[in-house]
Amino acid sequence: MANILKNQKHLFQLPEDIHYLNGAYMSPLLRSVEEIGIQALIQKRNPTSIQPKDFFETGEKIKANFARLVNCPAQQVAIIPAASYGLTTAVTNLPLDNGNTAIVVSDEFPSGYYAIEKWCRDHGKQLKTIPAQEFKQGRGEIWNQRILEAINQDTAVVLMSTIHWADGTQFDLKAIGQKCKENNAFFILDGTQSVGALPIDVKEIQADALVCAGYKWLMGPYAIGAAYFSEYFNNGIPLEETWVNRSNAQQFSNLTQYVEEYSPGAGRFNVGEYGNFILLPMFHAALGQILDWGVANIQTYCDEISRPLVEYCRKNGFWLEEDAYRAKHLFGIVLPDGLNNSEIIQRLQENKVFVSIRGKAIRISLHLYNTDADIKTLIGVLDGILAEKA
Numbered sequence: 376m377a378n379i380l381k382n383q384k385h386l387f388q389l390p391e392d393i394h395y396l397n398g399a400y401m402s403p404l405l406r407s408v409e410e411i412g413i414q415a416l417i418q419k420r421n422p423t424s425i426q427p428k429d430f431f432e433t434g435e436k437i438k439a440n441f442a443r444l445v446n447c448p449a450q451q452v453a454i455i456p457a458a459s460y461g462l463t464t465a466v467t468n469l470p471l472d473n474g475n476t477a478i479v480v481s482d483e484f485p486s487g488y489y490a491i492e493k494w495c496r497d498h499g500k501q502l503k504t505i506p507a508q509e510f511k512q513g514r515g516e517i518w519n520q521r522i523l524e525a526i527n528q529d530t531a532v533v534l535m536s537t538i539h540w541a542d543g544t545q546f547d548l549k550a551i552g553q554k555c556k557e558n559n560a561f562f563i564l565d566g567t568q569s570v571g572a573l574p575i576d577v578k579e580i581q582a583d584a585l586v587c588a589g590y591k592w593l594m595g596p597y598a599i600g601a602a603y604f605s606e607y608f609n610n611g612i613p614l615e616e617t618w619v620n621r622s623n624a625q626q627f628s629n630l631t632q633y634v635e636e637y638s639p640g641a642g643r644f645n646v647g648e649y650g651n652f653i654l655l656p657m658f659h660a661a662l663g664q665i666l667d668w669g670v671a672n673i674q675t676y677c678d679e680i681s682r683p684l685v686e687y688c689r690k691n692g693f694w695l696e697e698d699a700y701r702a703k704h705l706f707g708i709v710l711p712d713g714l715n716n717s718e719i720i721q722r723l724q725e726n727k728v729f730v731s732i733r734g735k736a737i738r739i740s741l742h743l744y745n746t747d748a749d750i751k752t753l754i755g756v757l758d759g760i761l762a763e764k765a
Contacts, residue, residue, distance in 0.1 A: 379679060380672045383743035386664075394728040394749040399540070399568055399705045399740035402594045405664060408657045412596065415653040427627050430619065430650035433659055440662040441601040444670065445566075445585055446576040450640030453602050454649040458567050459486040460614065461586030461602035464644050465563045466490045466534070468611035471498055473559050474531030480522065481506040482734055484540045487565050491534045500531060507544070510709045510735070515700025519547045523554050530560040537569040537585075541733035542707030545700050552581035567591055567600075571665050572673050572704040572742065577603050584608070592704070592742075594661035599654040604641040613637070617647035668743065677741040678703035680750060684739070687754050691761060707736025713764055719757070726756050 387403050389395055395403065404412075418424055438452035455461040477491050481504050495502040505525050507518045526533060533555055538545050548564070555562040563584045566575055570585070571592035577585050586602040589595035604611075613620065620643050622636035623629055637643035649655075665673075681703060688695050692711035695701065710716060716732050723730060728749070731738040739753075 380668060380676045380743060382746055383668070384746060387744045389744055392727055394726075394745075394752050396739050396741060396745065396749060396753065397729045397731055398572075398742045399591060399738060400731050401597075402591055402742065403744065404596070404657075405594060405661060407664065408594065408596070408660045411660045412653060412657045415656045419652060425652060427625065429652065431625060433655040434645070434650050437601060437655060437659050437662060440659065440666060441587075441603075443666060444570060444575075444662070445603055446578050447603045448640070450642070451603055451605065453604060453641040453644035454646060454655075455586065455600045455602050455644070456598050456646045457486070457600060458484075458565055458586050458588040459490065460646060461584070461600065461644075462487050462490045462534070462563065462565060464602070464611075464614055465561075465584035465586065465604065465608065466494045466532075467614065468608055469494065469532055469561055473561075474529050475499075476501045476503050476529050477531055478503050478505060478522070478525055478533045478535075480504070480518070480535050480539065480546075482539070482541060483534075484536055484565060484567075487534050487536065487563075491532070507539075510694040512697070515544050515696050518544065519550070519700070522546065522551055526551070526554045526558055526560060528558050530555070530558055532561040532563060534563045534565075536565045536567070537575060538573065538702045538705065540565075540568045540705075541738060542696065542736045543702040543705040543738070544696050545702050548575075548580040548582075552579075556581050568705055569702065571670060572677070573702055574670050574674065577605075589658055589661070593658070594665060595658035596654050599651065599658050602641070602644070604644060606640075608644070609640060611643065613643045615647055617645070619647065619649060620645050673743060674703050676743055677745075680745055680747065681706075681739070681741055683747075684750050684754060687757070691757075693757075704742065705738065705740040707733065707738050709736050711761075714760065719760065722760060723753070723756050726752060728753050728756060 386405050434454050439449045441452050442449040477495050505522050508514050552562050561583045564582050566585045567588040570587045583605045587600050589600040590597045620638050623634050688708050694709040
């Protein structure tokens with residue numbers, strides 16, 4: 376059972392007068408992560424302190440921590456520089472003989488869409504988009520049902536985000552994964568906007584790949600991430616041929632005794648120079664803090680702190696997804712008729728409230744650094760605008 380965590384803003388360096396409700400854009404750095412990054416940068420002044428083992432050990436620790444987050448073997452985790460890298464890796468290694476249709480949801484994040492669209496174009500497959508209905512009651516349930524109904528024996532792959540990145544709609548990943556397996560379809564997920572803040576279990580949902588950028592809900596620096604690849608991919612073709620992914624990589628004196636074998640499991644898919652001496656220590660520290668907090672506890676905290684905002688929005692004509700189909704750390708609100716997104720954003724920024732516009736929704740994204748004062752300030756700005764329009 377999840378516990379109610381206390382506010383953790385003291386672990387960050389956010390200014391006291393800033394109301395940062397925009398973690399889905401980019402997380403702030405933890406003080407501990409920032410300090411480790413500074414120390415790692417200083418270490419490069421004198422390379423004699425960097426040993427051959429340092430090219431690999433921190434990466435292995437990250438794989439182990441990410442594996443704990445998503446419930447998979449550490450050997451099946453790869454270090455990646457971006458979600459696009461991981462998604463393209465998975466898509467490139469799909470078989471060509473198990474179906475002729477790929478499925479995405481409407482307004483999928485571009486990294487996933489571009490990867491699967493190119494695969495379809497290159498191999499004569501059909502790309503099918505499952506649309507959401509308009510912003511009204513029952514939207515999440517109907518959208519999920521449409522996805523499940525679309526999966527059949529002709530489906531080669533379903534590629535989608537674990538929650539919708541723009542408005543936080545939750546998808547029934549367990550049911551979708553089961554339907555994929557029943558129809559021999561692959562299930563590839565972009566977990567960038569949920570893993571680290573929403574519990575995800577790759578075994579339970581039967582995912583074939585789960586790819587995550589690290590600079591959002593994994594609380595890490597930019598340009599580093601992690602991905603789970605199922606054992607199906609263990610004989611796949613990596614996007615690049617780098618020495619660090621070969622079986623003899625740790626034997627520096629024998630690197631020119633070329634070998635065909637890659638590192639075991641998903642090791643062949645690590646990005647070149649993945650043992651980044653600055654980014655990896657930071658990423659490792661961030662993952663450790665998330666595990667200490669507990670992902671379920673983060674989600675519970677976001678649920679509790681956002682309830683006054685959810686109640687206010689529903690009473691005042693704003694649309695947001697129903698609770699059963701809405702992530703609590705990230706959700707969109709759609710304005711009542713007569714209000715303008717750009718005007719709202721400007722007024723919020725004037726009051727040092729930071730959110731994002733994604734599609735037709737104002738995206739609110741919360742974490743443990745957010746306080747009741749952040750929510751009250753946001754509601755106060757919205758209430759003032761409504762009063763002016765009345």
